[in-house]
Amino acid sequence: xxxxxxxxxxRLAYVPGMTPTKWVRIWNERLPGVPLTxxxxxPDEAFGLLRGGGADAGFVRLPVDGDDLSAIPLYTETSVVVxxxxxxxxxxxxxxxxxxxxxxxxxxxxxxxxxEALPGKPAFERPATTEDAIELVAAGIGVLIVPQSLARLHxxxxxxxxxxxxxxxxxxxxxxxEEKTTELVEEFIGIVRGRTVNSTxxxxxxxxxxxxxxxxxxxTGSKTGGKPAAGKNPRGASSAAAKxxxxxxxx
Numbered sequence: 476x477x478x479x480x481x482x483x484x485x486r487l488a489y490v491p492g493m494t495p496t497k498w499v500r501i502w503n504e505r506l507p508g509v510p511l512t513x514x515x516x517x518p519d520e521a522f523g524l525l526r527g528g529g530a531d532a533g534f535v536r537l538p539v540d541g542d543d544l545s546a547i548p549l550y551t552e553t554s555v556v557v558x559x560x561x562x563x564x565x566x567x568x569x570x571x572x573x574x575x576x577x578x579x580x581x582x583x584x585x586x587x588x589x590x591e592a593l594p595g596k597p598a599f600e601r602p603a604t605t606e607d608a609i610e611l612v613a614a615g616i617g618v619l620i621v622p623q624s625l626a627r628l629h630x631x632x633x634x635x636x637x638x639x640x641x642x643x644x645x646x647x648x649x650x651x652x653e654e655k656t657t658e659l660v661e662e663f664i665g666i667v668r669g670r671t672v673n674s675t676x677x678x679x680x681x682x683x684x685x686x687x688x689x690x691x692x693x694x695t696g697s698k699t700g701g702k703p704a705a706g707k708n709p710r711g712a713s714s715a716a717a718k719x720x721x722x723x724x725x726x
Contacts, residue, residue: 485659488514488524488533491605492552492624493647495534501666509659518587525652532651532660536587539650546650547664552622554588554642557612560635564618569638579617581608587622588643594620605629 485502489495495513502511514530521535525544539546556575558564564574572594580595583602598617602608608619609629622645626636649667651660 483509483659485509485511485532485663486514486530487511487663488516488521488530488535490516490518490521490533490535492622492628493534494624498663498666502663505666505672506662518585522650525650528655531655531657532649532663535648535650537646537648539648543653544650545653545656546648547667548646548648549667550647552624552645552647554620554639554644555623555626555636556639556642557609557619557621557626557629557634557636559612559615560633562618564637565635567637569640571641572639575618581611581617581619583608583619587625587645588620590643609634 485506487495487499499511499513502509514524514533516524516530516533518536521533522540522544524530525533525535526541534549535546537546537548556564556570564570575595578595579598580593581598581602582590582593583605585604595618598611602611605619605621605625606629609631611617612619613631613633620639620642623636649664
């Protein structure tokens with residue numbers, strides 16, 4: 476916002492593989508007057524985008540590269556190997572990195588798993604992107620290990636994937652510049668953490684509401700809505716006669 480009269484808005488960055496649909500839907504339900512804009516960003520550019528003010532917050536992959544950014548870890552993804560459907564690995568449910576010893580394992584430049592030692596045999600050169608690596612897998616050049624969300628993002632009918640039980644895992648987090656923890660950022664943090672709409676954390680508490688006055692009644696039943704005086708029914712008969720439901724006898 477550039478001034479007090481500016482229309483509030485919220486920009487949410489997300490890296491490939493993230494699906495922020497659920498949180499965006501809740502935001503739109505709770506803050507219909509504050510538009511939320513999604514900003515897709517490459518993993519290695521996400522933190523620079525947040526620092527530069529290109530987004531108010533973002534779904535990123537850990538680790539965060541500085542103390543000036545706050546982060547809330549959300550979940551850890553399963554790592555999978557992407558292979559052609561007719562590959563021998565496709566006949567099993569899960570494998571270990573040792574099972575890839577004889578495979579060419581592609582290592583794209585935008586890799587997000589942070590390998591200390593890549594399994595298998597290295598390719599002649601590294602693909603520029605994960606998408607390029609997927610194309611090479613389809614061409615039978617090698618296999619690729621990625622977080623499951625990226626395997627789904629780049630799904631092809633001629634490829635499949637299987638869990639790699641001992642591969643590094645990618646952790647997803649919500650991050651934002653610490654010095655720019657605005658009320659809208661706090662609102663989105665609450666949504667991600669599952670706070671209810673009535674939660675007061677991160678927003679001003681709702682002021683106490685005045686109690687509604689009950690209908691006025693008189694102690695002797697003389698005002699509207701009051702009870703009849705003790706021992707009298709509405710027609711003046713004694714309470715005992717009223718209970719019997721019979722008229723009083725005359726002498």
